Amino acid sequence: MSDRDAAFEAYFAARSDAMRGTAYLLCGDWHRAEDLVQQTFTKIYLAWRRIHRHEVMDSYTRQTLVRTFLSERRRGWFRHESVGSPDADRPAPSSGHADERLLLLDALAKVPPRQRAVLVLRYWEDQSVEQTAALLDCSAGTVKSQAARGLTTLRGLLDEEKVR
Numbered sequence: 274m275s276d277r278d279a280a281f282e283a284y285f286a287a288r289s290d291a292m293r294g295t296a297y298l299l300c301g302d303w304h305r306a307e308d309l310v311q312q313t314f315t316k317i318y319l320a321w322r323r324i325h326r327h328e329v330m331d332s333y334t335r336q337t338l339v340r341t342f343l344s345e346r347r348r349g350w351f352r353h354e355s356v357g358s359p360d361a362d363r364p365a366p367s368s369g370h371a372d373e374r375l376l377l378l379d380a381l382a383k384v385p386p387r388q389r390a391v392l393v394l395r396y397w398e399d400q401s402v403e404q405t406a407a408l409l410d411c412s413a414g415t416v417k418s419q420a421a422r423g424l425t426t427l428r429g430l431l432d433e434e435k436v437r
Contacts, residue, residue, distance in 0.1 A: 280321075280327070281317075281318055284327075284330060285314055292313065293306050293307065294306075295393060296342070298393045298397055299338075299386075299390060300382075301379075309338060309342055309345075313334060313337045313338040313341055314334075316337050316341070317330075317334055335394070335400075336409075339390050339393075339409065340409075343409075377431070379434075380427055380431050380434065385423075388420075388422055388423030391409070391416055392423045392427065394409070395416070402416050402420075
């Protein structure tokens with residue numbers, strides 16, 4: 274095995290679970306999240322030789338993941354079909370209220386993709402406005418407006434669920 278392959282393998286082993294969690298928040302389906310992570314790391318592997326600043330790999334990988342998600346949503350390649358609970362094959366986390374978590378994840382899946390990407394990057398990945406803007410290749414103002422709209426949409430969806 275070459276040094277290049279060993280370095281990539283170590284990076285993949287260290288970061289694939291975290292990226293899978295982010296992908297799940299973006300798409301709302303564990304199987305689709307696996308596909309997104311696989312596509313992302315395939316793209317990273319193909320560019321691995323040209324990447325010289327490995328200290329910024331997390332940012333580059335996150336950017337590739339989000340852009341892959343948004344690109345597929347624009348092309349309409351992926352059609353979301355729900356055949357069961359999105360968490361049916363994953364155990365619930367040990368902390369927090371499971372019902373509230375499921376409500377939040379269900380509502381997040383209904384937020385438009387671009388707004389969802391901003392919400393995930395800003396509030397799950399804890400990226401700054403500037404970092405999120407760089408990852409999405411847009412202005413800081415766009416990130417702020419998409420975050421505000423996304424939070425409004427998310428709150429509305431959660432309020433609808435509470436009424437039911």
